[in-house]
Each structure stands twice: as structure tokens, then as C-alpha cells.
Amino acid sequence: MSLTKENWTTLEGALSGLLGHAKLKLGDREITLQKRMISENKLGLLVYIDGAIQQGMGWPDSKHHDPIVKQIWRARSRSYYTAKEQKDLIKSYGKRQVKKLIPNLEDQFHWYEPMFLTFKSLQRQYSRIEGLTLLEADGVKIDSETRL
Secondary structure, three states, X not given: OOOOHHHHHHHHHHHOOOOOEEEEEEOOEEEEEEEEEEEOOEEEEEEEEOOEOOHHHHOOOOOOOOOOHHHHOEEEEEEOOOHXXXXXXXHHHOHHHHHHHOOOOOOEEEEEEOEEOOXXXXXXXXXXXXXXXXXXXXXXXXXXXXXX
16 A cells, blocks of 8 residues: 555654654554654654563564564664674684684674664655554544555
8 A cells, every 4th residue: 555645744743843652553553653862862763562662572583572573663783793803804814714613704683673763764664564554643643544
């Protein structure tokens, strides 16, 4: 289903203030978006699933992992070894020896975070989700027929 400009305008208006919030529905789950302080002098959009954030849900190997986070949380990744560490290891031991000793030298680990730094990044990800319904924007209930 394609997005209407009015829905995104309403959502952006609700989250553009200092501390805005909005509620969405995806299937039988309620998604709450809140603009909050994520560090000193830095605001971000936090994504709550059924009113809570549980960090274990963002780790794919965790027993608390929830598959819905792949759709609604921000994907992150990091290398096991930085580029500098890889370069130093290869320089010290040689490429073939390092490949034997450390087979996962160039691998990365992935996780999901319940925050977005900008509204546009949230919009890019959420525009691909089918069946997302806007329930409430900044305390104003939205007609249930309105779909994102």
C-alpha cells in the first residue's frame, strides 16, 4: 500500500516538537514513537513495542529476540576487528597466516537499536512496511481507516 503525503505530514508534525509522540499499529502489536533525549543535547526517536523497550529483543541470537524488530528498529553492524587492527595483523603475520588463525577476521556482528536519529531515516524504513496503521499523533486520535 502506498503512503499518503497527509499521513506522513501528520506524523512528522507530531514528532517535530521537542517531545512529540505517536502511536502506530502493526498487526496486533502497538508501536509507540517518542522523541526523547538519547544523550546530552541530542534528541532521537525511540520505538516502543507494546509500551516497552527490551534491549535483548534487538540481538538476533538472544532468547528474548522478537522478529518484529527487524521491521521497526534500526539495523546496526560492526566489524569484529577494525580496519587498522586487520591491517596490523596482516602486516605482522602475513595474510595467509592470519586467515588460518583468525577465520572471522572480516566478519561483522549485527543488532537492532530502538531509536532513529532523524525522522527521514524512520520514514524511509517504515514506508516499506505493509499494514502499518496510524492510531494517534500527539494525543489526537486518528480515524482507524487511515493507513500509512
